[in-house]
Amino acid sequence: MVSTLGDADEIPQRFELEERVYYNEEENIYEAVIRNALLKGQKWSYLVHFLGWNVRWDKWVEDRELRKATEDLRVQAAQQEEKSKRMKQEALNRKRKKREEVGDICGKRINHTPTWDDYCELPFTLKTILIDERERILRIGTSDGPLHEVHNKDESILMRSSRNVHALPASVTIKAVLKHYVNVKKKEGENPCAVSVIEKKAIAFVNGIEKIFGEALPALLLYHTERAQYISINDNLALRSLKLTEIYGCEYLLRLFVRLPLLLKHSGPSDATSRHEMGSQLVDLIVLLQKNRHVCFKAD
Numbered sequence: 001m002v003s004t005l006g007d008a009d010e011i012p013q014r015f016e017l018e019e020r021v022y023y024n025e026e027e028n029i030y031e032a033v034i035r036n037a038l039l040k041g042q043k044w045s046y047l048v049h050f051l052g053w054n055v056r057w058d059k060w061v062e063d064r065e066l067r068k069a070t071e072d073l074r075v076q077a078a079q080q081e082e083k084s085k086r087m088k089q090e091a092l093n094r095k096r097k098k099r100e101e102v103g104d105i106c107g108k109r110i111n112h113t114p115t116w117d118d119y120c121e122l123p124f125t126l127k128t129i130l131i132d133e134r135e136r137i138l139r140i141g142t143s144d145g146p147l148h149e150v151h152n153k154d155e156s157i158l159m160r161s162s163r164n165v166h167a168l169p170a171s172v173t174i175k176a177v178l179k180h181y182v183n184v185k186k187k188e189g190e191n192p193c194a195v196s197v198i199e200k201k202a203i204a205f206v207n208g209i210e211k212i213f214g215e216a217l218p219a220l221l222l223y224h225t226e227r228a229q230y231i232s233i234n235d236n237l238a239l240r241s242l243k244l245t246e247i248y249g250c251e252y253l254l255r256l257f258v259r260l261p262l263l264l265k266h267s268g269p270s271d272a273t274s275r276h277e278m279g280s281q282l283v284d285l286i287v288l289l290q291k292n293r294h295v296c297f298k299a300d
Contacts, residue, residue: 013037013044014063021066022073023048029077032066116261116268119279122254123290129297130254137164137223165226168239170249172296174213177250178206181288205281210245212263213256217244221255250289250296257286 015021015034023030035058036047044063049055067073122130185202213221222230233239239247260282269275289296 011039011042011044013039015044015046015066015068020069021046021048022069022077023050023061023066029073029080031069031074031077113272114276114279116264116279119282120257120260120286122257122286125293126254126286126290129293130251130258133251133254134223137166137225139164165229166249166251168229168233169242169247171298172249174245174248174250174253175210175243177253177289177292177296178209178245180292181285182206184288185284201277202281205278208278209256209285210243212260213248213253214244216256216259216263217248217252220259221252253289257282 015037017034017037019034021032021034023032030053031051032048033051034046035049038045038047038060045060046063046066047058047060048066049058182199182202186196186199188196188198218230233247264278269278
């Protein structure tokens with residue numbers, strides 16, 4: 001379709017519809033085809049489609065920007081395309097080589113022997129949960145308020161009237177998450193009906209995490225507004241017989257991951273093989289928390 005807003009008889013059209021042309025942009029040459037033509041005043045403009053490109057790159061260009069197709073231009077465009085493909089392939093090869101040379105720990109590339117900090121690194125979404133929870137717990141202007149028991153069916157739950165501590169026991173406890181983790185690992189075994197090596201290692205791992213958590217919670221993982229609640233657990237018949245992992249929720253597990261690198265530096269396995277096995281389990285547990293974060297981190 002040719003549109004005219006001038007005298008087409010006096011100003012002849014240099015390119016026909018569907019004619020192949022070449023378009024110059026800086027030092028690059030692009031092969032194109034004429035899709036439409038428009039005479040506006042004293043100048044012809046053409047709608048060109050660049051061969052091998054999406055139609056969204058179609059554009060109107062002036063007559064002077066186009067060149068008739070010649071063998072020399074065809075060869076020049078072909079050489080340019082070949083050079084572009086070669087450069088893209090070289091860039092792809094460099095990226096592939098770099099990926100092969102570095103490790104990948106929970107989406108974080110490293111080019112050194114993994115440390116406990118690498119294994120325990122939380123993804124951005126879990127860090128956000130941890131930061132938001134801290135601001136909520138330590139919210140300025142809230143009163144610590146007295147502890148009181150709320151009876152819910154057969155359970156007694158420790159709560160604080162100021163809403164700046166978590167209700168205990170948590171709706172999703174650390175113990176529940178660790179149990180789910182073992183079940184996931186069990187499915188990875190060759191025979192789901194038998195206790196596999198993978199499952200045994202997972203059980204040993206979660207037992208170790210429970211032990212570390214029980215020792216670290218009162219010393220390192222509580223905010224000052226939560227200490228009275230922790231002390232009151234021994235006065236609550238429903239809670240004092242439970243493990244701490246059966247009482248506290250996944251937010252406290254995130255707090256533990258922040259402290260773990262320092263703790264494991266002094267008490268973790270020393271040989272490289274055992275350290276890597278435990279590190280891999282830590283990464284897998286973080287991935288599980290990440291994938292199930294909408295279930296694990298429910299608002300009280």
